[in-house]
Amino acid sequence: MAVRIAESVPAREASRVVEIGPGRGALTGPLLERGFRVLAIELDRILAAGLAERWGSDEGLEVVQEDALEVTLPPARPGEPLWVVGNLPYAITSPLLFRMLDQVETAGIAGMVFMIQREVADRLAADPGTKAYGALTVGVRLVADVERLFDVGAGAFRPPPAVVSAVVRLTPHDRFGLDPGHRERLRTLVQSLFGQRRKQIQKSLRTLPGFSLSPEAVARVARRSGLDLARRPETLSPEEFLALDAALEESLRT
Numbered sequence: 001m002a003v004r005i006a007e008s009v010p011a012r013e014a015s016r017v018v019e020i021g022p023g024r025g026a027l028t029g030p031l032l033e034r035g036f037r038v039l040a041i042e043l044d045r046i047l048a049a050g051l052a053e054r055w056g057s058d059e060g061l062e063v064v065q066e067d068a069l070e071v072t073l074p075p076a077r078p079g080e081p082l083w084v085v086g087n088l089p090y091a092i093t094s095p096l097l098f099r100m101l102d103q104v105e106t107a108g109i110a111g112m113v114f115m116i117q118r119e120v121a122d123r124l125a126a127d128p129g130t131k132a133y134g135a136l137t138v139g140v141r142l143v144a145d146v147e148r149l150f151d152v153g154a155g156a157f158r159p160p161p162a163v164v165s166a167v168v169r170l171t172p173h174d175r176f177g178l179d180p181g182h183r184e185r186l187r188t189l190v191q192s193l194f195g196q197r198r199k200q201i202q203k204s205l206r207t208l209p210g211f212s213l214s215p216e217a218v219a220r221v222a223r224r225s226g227l228d229l230a231r232r233p234e235t236l237s238p239e240e241f242l243a244l245d246a247a248l249e250e251s252l253r254t
Contacts, residue, residue, distance in 0.1 A: 006030035008113045009083050020068045020086030041068045076108025084112040093120050104172040112170040121166035129235050135194040139187050141238050144170040193233035202229035221247045
C-alpha cells in the first residue's frame with residue numbers, strides 16, 4: 001500500500017517531497033527508494049528521532065519536529081516543484097488540507113497525494129446536490145482539482161481501524177485567479193451558507209451575522225449574480241459560489 005502511494009506521486013527522481021506525519025516511516029521508505037528528497041514533518045519527538053536515526057541525511061531525508069498545522073513549507077525554488085504526501089489524521093484533515101493549499105504559491109506545490117478517510121474522499125469528489133457535497137468540497141475545488149485514486153481497506157493496517165481509507169491526488173489550479181484574501185472571503189461565505197445548508201440562500205443572507213441584507217439588497221445580489229437565491233447552498237457549483245461572492249462584493253460597494 002505504501003509503495004502504491006509513493007508511485008502515485010508523478011514526479012521525477014530527486015524531486016522535493018514533503019511528507020506529513022511519517023510516524024515510523026512506512027511511507028518514508030518507498031519515497032526514498034524512488035529517489036525523492038524527503039522533508040518529513042513529524043510532531044512526535046521520539047518518532048522524529050527514530051526517522052533521523054534510521055535513514056539520516058545521507059539517504060536524502062531531512063526530519064523536522066513540528067506541527068503540520070503550523071508549519072511553513074520551504075520557499076519555492078525555480079524549476080523545482082514540490083509535492084506533499086501523507087496519511088492525514090481524520091480529526092485535522094480539513095485544516096491540514098487548507099494549510100497546504102494556502103501555501104501552493106509560496107512553496108511551489110505541484111500537487112498533493114493524501115490518504116484520508118473514505119468519507120472525506122467522498123466529500124472532496126462529490127457533485128452539487130448530493131449529500132456528501134459541502135463546504136469542504138467547494139473550498140478545495142475552488143483552488144485544486146481532485147482525483148480519487150484507490151481505496152485502502154482496513155486490513156492494510158495493524159491493528160485494523162474501524163474505517164476504510166482512500167488515496168486522493170490534488171492538483172492546484174489557478175483558473176479563478178484567487179488571491180489569499182479572496183480565498184479566505186470565499187471560505188467564510190461558503191462555510192456560513194453551509195452552516196444552514198437546508199435554508200434558502202436568500203433567507204440566510206437576510207439573517208446570518210455578517211450579511212443581514214435587506215430584501216432589496218438580496219434582490220440586487222440575485223440580479224447581479226444571475227442566480228435563483230431560493231436555491232439551497234448544496235445545489236451551487238463552485239463557479240456559482242464565485243458569482244454569488246462577486247455580486248455580494250459589488251452590492252456592498254454600492
